[in-house]
Amino acid sequence: MDFRLTDEQTALRESVRDFAREVVAPVIAEHYEQHTFPYEVIRQMGKMGLFGLPFGEEHGGMGGDYFALCLALEEIARVDSSVAITLEAAVSLGAMPVYRFGTEEQKATWLPKLLSGEALAGFGLTEPGTGSDAAGTQTRALLDGDEWVINGSKAFITNSGTDITAMVTVTAVTGTNPDGSKELSTIIVPTGTPGFTVAPGYSKVGWTASDTHELTFDDCRVPAANLLGARGRGFAQFLRILDEGRIAIAALAVGLAQGCVDESIKYAKERHAFGRPIGANQAIQFKIADMELKAHTARLAYYDAAARMLAGEPFKRQAAIAKLHASTIAVDNAREATQIHGGYGFMNEYPVARFWRDSKILEIGEGTSEVQRMIIARDLGL
Numbered sequence: 001m002d003f004r005l006t007d008e009q010t011a012l013r014e015s016v017r018d019f020a021r022e023v024v025a026p027v028i029a030e031h032y033e034q035h036t037f038p039y040e041v042i043r044q045m046g047k048m049g050l051f052g053l054p055f056g057e058e059h060g061g062m063g064g065d066y067f068a069l070c071l072a073l074e075e076i077a078r079v080d081s082s083v084a085i086t087l088e089a090a091v092s093l094g095a096m097p098v099y100r101f102g103t104e105e106q107k108a109t110w111l112p113k114l115l116s117g118e119a120l121a122g123f124g125l126t127e128p129g130t131g132s133d134a135a136g137t138q139t140r141a142l143l144d145g146d147e148w149v150i151n152g153s154k155a156f157i158t159n160s161g162t163d164i165t166a167m168v169t170v171t172a173v174t175g176t177n178p179d180g181s182k183e184l185s186t187i188i189v190p191t192g193t194p195g196f197t198v199a200p201g202y203s204k205v206g207w208t209a210s211d212t213h214e215l216t217f218d219d220c221r222v223p224a225a226n227l228l229g230a231r232g233r234g235f236a237q238f239l240r241i242l243d244e245g246r247i248a249i250a251a252l253a254v255g256l257a258q259g260c261v262d263e264s265i266k267y268a269k270e271r272h273a274f275g276r277p278i279g280a281n282q283a284i285q286f287k288i289a290d291m292e293l294k295a296h297t298a299r300l301a302y303y304d305a306a307a308r309m310l311a312g313e314p315f316k317r318q319a320a321i322a323k324l325h326a327s328t329i330a331v332d333n334a335r336e337a338t339q340i341h342g343g344y345g346f347m348n349e350y351p352v353a354r355f356w357r358d359s360k361i362l363e364i365g366e367g368t369s370e371v372q373r374m375i376i377a378r379d380l381g382l
């Protein structure tokens with residue numbers, strides 16, 4: 001067992017860390033305040049190859065693996081989570097379904113632009129009436145000749161309405177299985193297809209520089225060839241995508257937790273009270289030591305889940321543990337970092353205010369903490 005990074009992984013982590021500090025940090029507070037999407041940052045991330053990290057070179061990827069993506073996500077989230085979730089959703093929810101399940105023609109059509117960051121894709125699973133219970137999908141797609149006719153709506157879909165969004169993959173009921181359950185399939189819907197409407201962005205508590213919309217499909221017609229993978233495989237497909245995605249969200253949460261440590265150390269040395277730096281007090285030192293402990297153990301949890309996944313071993317339980325633990329400690333660290341900053345921690349000009357606002361969604365998105373516990377319990381045979 002070796003948890004040390006290779007030279008290549010260390011170099012990747014350092015280059016993304018430099019990028020986050022030099023390119024993301026100076027501009028992100030303004031985007032966050034104004035709720036604007038950081039197109040220029042995304043363009044530069046595309047040039048660095050970050051959107052192609054875990055994909056084969058034959059499709060325009062960087063030939064890395066899922067762990068490389070996680071390392072990059074951790075370093076970006078250490079500075080900002082809106083940018084990190086944009087990358088996470090673009091790769092693990094946007095491009096990955098096409099890479100894993102698409103036909104050669106679908107891959108040739110979509111992957112070059114998605115892997116270069118020139119275009120983004122969304123993953124439409126959640127609906128206004130159903131999230132955790134994804135099998136409760138109401139959106140329907142009926143085959144009419146050589147076209148799917150889609151009707152329904154999707155809620156909270158990341159990267160679905162930017163100027164560079166090229167398509168969304170949508171889960172829909174396409175029939176009934178022999179046992180009477182819903183037949184679910186996944187269909188690619190290109191941006192601009194008549195009948196596909198993107199609502200204005202939500203007003204969110206956090207991740208305000210990321211892109212999230214409700215989508216509606218009203219007799220929206222796409223070619224039958226836009227079916228992703230086999231008909232009826234939608235359920236298995238999104239389970240796989242979400243299992244992997246949990247490791248990526250865990251990495252993002254570890255980044256936020258580590259960013260809280262970074263900012264707290266800096267502030268504890270700068271801020272004076274009672275004639276000395278607040279960091280001279282053991283109460284503050286212990287808070288920061290506990291924050292470091294939590295970030296470290298959560299990092300080991302996602303390294304373990306990623307190692308199992310890359311070794312081709314079962315990793316469902318470990319991915320759920322990593323996501324549950326990392327999101328819990330991210331919220332803890334954000335709360336403590338804010339406390340260490342006192343009144344300034346409640347001011348939006350300090351990065352910890354962003355970390356605090358961005359932490360809560362980590363316990364909700366890509367499977368709530370309750371859902372992670374359900375997955376762990378089920379895997380334990382309960």
Ligand SMILES: Cc1cc2nc3c(=O)[nH]c(=O)nc-3n(C[C@H](O)[C@H](O)[C@H](O)COP(=O)(O)OP(=O)(O)OC[C@H]3O[C@@H](n4cnc5c(N)ncnc54)[C@H](O)[C@@H]3O)c2cc1C
Nearest residue numbers: 123124125126130131132156157158364365366367368370
């Ligand atoms: C900013 C943002 C971005 C998102 N991006 C995407 C995206 O790109 N694509 C996408 O498809 N979705 C996306 N989502 C949706 C997200 O994954 C869901 O919000 C999440 O899975 C929870 O679903 P829900 O909101 O319907 O909550 P619900 O399922 O209604 O749950 C409400 C509460 O009940 C609890 N609960 C539900 N069932 C049980 C049970 N059996 N036992 C115990 N507790 C239970 C939940 O844990 C939760 O606390 C995004 C959400 C947000 C806020």
